[in-house]
Amino acid sequence: MYVIGRKQESDSHRRANLKYKRNNREKLRLKDKEYRERIKLKVYNHYTHNDIKCKICGFKEIHALSIDHINNNGAYMRKNKIHGLGRDFYVWIIKNNYPDDLQVLCMNCQFIKRSVA
Numbered sequence: 001m002y003v004i005g006r007k008q009e010s011d012s013h014r015r016a017n018l019k020y021k022r023n024n025r026e027k028l029r030l031k032d033k034e035y036r037e038r039i040k041l042k043v044y045n046h047y048t049h050n051d052i053k054c055k056i057c058g059f060k061e062i063h064a065l066s067i068d069h070i071n072n073n074g075a076y077m078r079k080n081k082i083h084g085l086g087r088d089f090y091v092w093i094i095k096n097n098y099p100d101d102l103q104v105l106c107m108n109c110q111f112i113k114r115s116v117a
Helices: 001-021 023-047 074-079 085-097 106-115
Strands: 065-069 102-108
Touching: 001 023, 023 065, 023 085, 023 102, 065 074, 065 085, 065 106, 102 106
Parallel strands: none
Antiparallel strands: 065 102
């Protein structure tokens, strides 16, 4: 009987949680966006020593910057589920103590690096 009561309580909590999410979509979306930006900046600041720019050309527009795998093993890492994409990737970087084989590059320098390699 206790288990059933506990399950009912759990279901009630789940329903309340779903209702809150439904009624606060915009608020939760903005909160999630702020979190993604905060962890992205934390990672970029680490790899650029608080001067966010492309390591090769110095380009500073953050929307055109991304994390580059120095050893060109990013596809392997994603394919083998070593790390994910987007927010999951930034969280993985932080949890793994900022691996040394990553750097910040602009999309142009990444494309050039990929085409030359």
